[in-house]
Amino acid sequence: MSEKAAGPRLVLSNPKDGTARTIILTSQQMSVFRGKRIGDEVDASVLGLGAGRIRITGGSNIAGIPMRPDVSGGRLVGVILTRGIGFHARRKPPSKRKKDRNRRPVKGLRKRVTVHGNVLSDDIIQINAVLVA
Numbered sequence: 063m064s065e066k067a068a069g070p071r072l073v074l075s076n077p078k079d080g081t082a083r084t085i086i087l088t089s090q091q092m093s094v095f096r097g098k099r100i101g102d103e104v105d106a107s108v109l110g111l112g113a114g115r116i117r118i119t120g121g122s123n124i125a126g127i128p129m130r131p132d133v134s135g136g137r138l139v140g141v142i143l144t145r146g147i148g149f150h151a152r153r154k155p156p157s158k159r160k161k162d163r164n165r166r167p168v169k170g171l172r173k174r175v176t177v178h179g180n181v182l183s184d185d186i187i188q189i190n191a192v193l194v195a
Contacts, residue, residue, distance in 0.1 A: 070186065072109070074116065076193045085109065087189075095189060100131040100180040103194065111193075120147070120190040121182065129178045129186070136183035140176050148177045 070092050075082040087095070094108050098118055106114040121129045123138075128148045133139050143149040151167045182189065 070189065072189045072191055074111075074191050074193055078193075078195075095182050096184070098182050100129060106193065115194040116191045117194050118182070118189060118191050121178075121186045122188050123178055123185045124187045127176055127178050129180060129182075131180050133177055133179045134181070135179035136181035136185075137179050138176055139179060140174050142172050143175050143177075144170075144172050148175050149173060 070087045072085045072087055072095075073082055074085060091109060094104055095118070098104065100118055100120055103115045103117050106112060106116050109116070120131070127138065130141075130147050133141060145151065151169075151171045178186070
């Protein structure tokens with residue numbers, strides 16, 4: 063894996079034209095985001111995008127574990143979820159033959175899932191954000 067692809071990246075969505083682009087962040091640019099929470103806004107001129115604001119909407123760490131806005135801190139936590147980010151309401155299939163039938167969503171299912179807190183830290187590899195005018 064190249065060094066350029068291994069760095070943290072910002073996936074920036076523009077709701078006006080419906081596009082999203084990926085920006086590889088340098089260590090100085092990442093220091094602007096470090097310590098911010100989901101929902102916080104950052105000035106877009108720091109990244110050279112001109113006037114405007116960037117609102118942080120989420121992210122994930124190097125293992126693909128998503129950030130969740132209702133879990134405080136910048137740590138991994140195992141929580142019991144019934145819906146929302148990081149939760150898929152499906153039971154595991156009992157065998158390969160019955161796979162399609164048992165993959166349907168199940169009402170009332172709760173699972174213990176590992177999620178990341180809402181604070182951006184060094185383990186976050188992808189930051190999802192929206193461009194706000």
